[in-house]
Amino acid sequence: MYDPHSLHAEEFIDHEEVQETLAWAAEHARDAGLIDGILAKAALCKGLSHREASVLLACELPDRVEALYRLANRIKHEFYGNRIVMFAPLYLSNYCVNSCVYCPYHARNKHIIRKKLTQEEVAREVIALQDMGHKRLALEAGEHPAMNPISYILDCIRTIYGIRHRNGAIRRVNVNIAATTVEEYRMLREAGIGTYILFQETYHKQSYEKLHPAGPKHDYAWHTEAMDRAMQGGIDDVGLGVLFGLEGYRYEFAALLMHAEHLEAVHGVGPHTISVPRIKKADDIDPDVFDNGIDDETFARICACIRVAVPYTGMIISTRESQAVREKVLPLGVSQISGASRTSVGGYCEPEPEDENSAQFDVSDRRTLDEVVRWLMDQGHIPSFCTACYREGRTGDRFMSLCKSRQILNCCHPNALLTLKEYLQDYASPATRAVGLDMIAKELDKIPSDKVRARTIRCLSAIEAGQRDFRF
Numbered sequence: 167m168y169d170p171h172s173l174h175a176e177e178f179i180d181h182e183e184v185q186e187t188l189a190w191a192a193e194h195a196r197d198a199g200l201i202d203g204i205l206a207k208a209a210l211c212k213g214l215s216h217r218e219a220s221v222l223l224a225c226e227l228p229d230r231v232e233a234l235y236r237l238a239n240r241i242k243h244e245f246y247g248n249r250i251v252m253f254a255p256l257y258l259s260n261y262c263v264n265s266c267v268y269c270p271y272h273a274r275n276k277h278i279i280r281k282k283l284t285q286e287e288v289a290r291e292v293i294a295l296q297d298m299g300h301k302r303l304a305l306e307a308g309e310h311p312a313m314n315p316i317s318y319i320l321d322c323i324r325t326i327y328g329i330r331h332r333n334g335a336i337r338r339v340n341v342n343i344a345a346t347t348v349e350e351y352r353m354l355r356e357a358g359i360g361t362y363i364l365f366q367e368t369y370h371k372q373s374y375e376k377l378h379p380a381g382p383k384h385d386y387a388w389h390t391e392a393m394d395r396a397m398q399g400g401i402d403d404v405g406l407g408v409l410f411g412l413e414g415y416r417y418e419f420a421a422l423l424m425h426a427e428h429l430e431a432v433h434g435v436g437p438h439t440i441s442v443p444r445i446k447k448a449d450d451i452d453p454d455v456f457d458n459g460i461d462d463e464t465f466a467r468i469c470a471c472i473r474v475a476v477p478y479t480g481m482i483i484s485t486r487e488s489q490a491v492r493e494k495v496l497p498l499g500v501s502q503i504s505g506a507s508r509t510s511v512g513g514y515c516e517p518e519p520e521d522e523n524s525a526q527f528d529v530s531d532r533r534t535l536d537e538v539v540r541w542l543m544d545q546g547h548i549p550s551f552c553t554a555c556y557r558e559g560r561t562g563d564r565f566m567s568l569c570k571s572r573q574i575l576n577c578c579h580p581n582a583l584l585t586l587k588e589y590l591q592d593y594a595s596p597a598t599r600a601v602g603l604d605m606i607a608k609e610l611d612k613i614p615s616d617k618v619r620a621r622t623i624r625c626l627s628a629i630e631a632g633q634r635d636f637r638f
């Protein structure tokens with residue numbers, strides 16, 4: 167029985183409710199009156215239910231699909247402006263006891279090179295990331311109680327936050343590790359992590375169990391209920407995601423929104439972010455063996471539907487996606503992207519050799535951070551290295567109220583300009599710096615408050631004079 171307030175995975179992700187939703191959405195895919203009503207509700211920026219959003223995903227009326235894209239773009243601008251927050255993944259260890267059939271780190275892969283960074287190697291990787299200009303990381307590690315215990319992850323977080331190198335600093339560490347206990351989530355919270363990210367991979371229980379034939383991750387309930395334990399452990403900001411391509415995308419989409427509704431119902435705050443990875447090629451993984459792959463058009467539709475269904479939730483795409491796909495979906499509501507990512511353990515210090523096989527997936531976008539920053543600005547986006555909310559304690563519902571009160575232009579916007587200025591000053595090539603300074607000068611006018619604008623101008627001058635780390 168479907169119950170968003172339940173703490174049992176199979177009740178808040180109720181299989182029958184998902185199926186009924188898909189049937190209802192298919193039935194109304196050409197129902198112009200209903201679709202217009204849903205679009206009108208979405209335009210109020212109060213979000214949509216999983217049933218309503220599923221109708222938009224199924225919609226077969228081309229003009230209504232166009233209206234959906236326009237609305238997604240409008241909501242993106244209303245809540246996130248033209249900023250795109252930058253981050254990089256940092257792979258700590260690819261030892262793993264699980265057997266996910268879509269991931270080359272699975273325990274039965276005997277020919278992949280296994281690596282685990284020492285604290286000295288973590289420091290070297292972080293310095294390499296700082297030297298590119300990154301301020302925000304997502305830590306990644308396989309599940310291996312002996313090789314990657316929580317104490318190892320905590321040591322890595324301490325190492326990362328402790329490194330000061332020239333003007334560099336990692337100011338926010340998000341963590342993507344296996345589902346764990348409330349007690350261990352509390353330790354992560356105390357170590358000062360930003361968002362805890364855990365991809366569900368697939369919400370379809372039967373498929374889930376087949377795709378995870380052995381290891382602790384096989385337990386669907388343990389995995390699906392992880393965000394509740396994280397929140398019980400005091401982590402306010404959690405990031406959801408599914409791996410598109412494993413199951414039918416309409417199923418995943420409806421269930422993903424049900425998960426968001428569940429978090430809101432039980433904890434009073436929805437997910438901080440939603441990631442939308444698609445399955446990619448990697449060592450011993452051929453994405454073509456999964457027959458639920460989605461094309462770029464469907465991928466764009468999913469992004470637009472997420473944007474209008476959960477306007478307060480950030481949306482993340484990674485370098486799994488090519489430059490062309492990123493260009494297509496950025497205007498539809500993506501708020502964070504990774505740049506210059508290495509998906510192998512130790513990949514930032516050691517150039518990845520041709521035959522490197524320790525990467526979790528092949529990266530489609532191989533540009534440098536400077537190139538990505540320049541490309542974003544050329545497209546009219548402001549690359550932002552802002553980490554202010556987390557450091558000001560604006561997490562969970564406090565972050566949501568910042569969003570809901572539409573203070574983005576008086577807060578995120580100046581923060582984006584200040585952190586971009588730091589980047590231009592410390593790391594950018596001369597050509598990128600010239601484009602960026604021009605952009606900052608123009609974007610200052612968009613700050614509504616005279617007081618905030620004046621303070622931003624003072625801080626920009628102070629950055630030029632060598633000071634760092636200003637924030638609103």
Ligand code: SF4
Pocket residue numbers: 262263264265266269270271272273307308309344383
């Ligand atoms: S997806 Fe994660 S848990 Fe599964 S094999 Fe890969 S690293 Fe291990």
Ligand code: SF4
Pocket residue numbers: 251550552553554555556577578579581
């Ligand atoms: S001010 Fe907060 S919400 Fe805005 S970009 Fe910075 S961290 Fe994100």
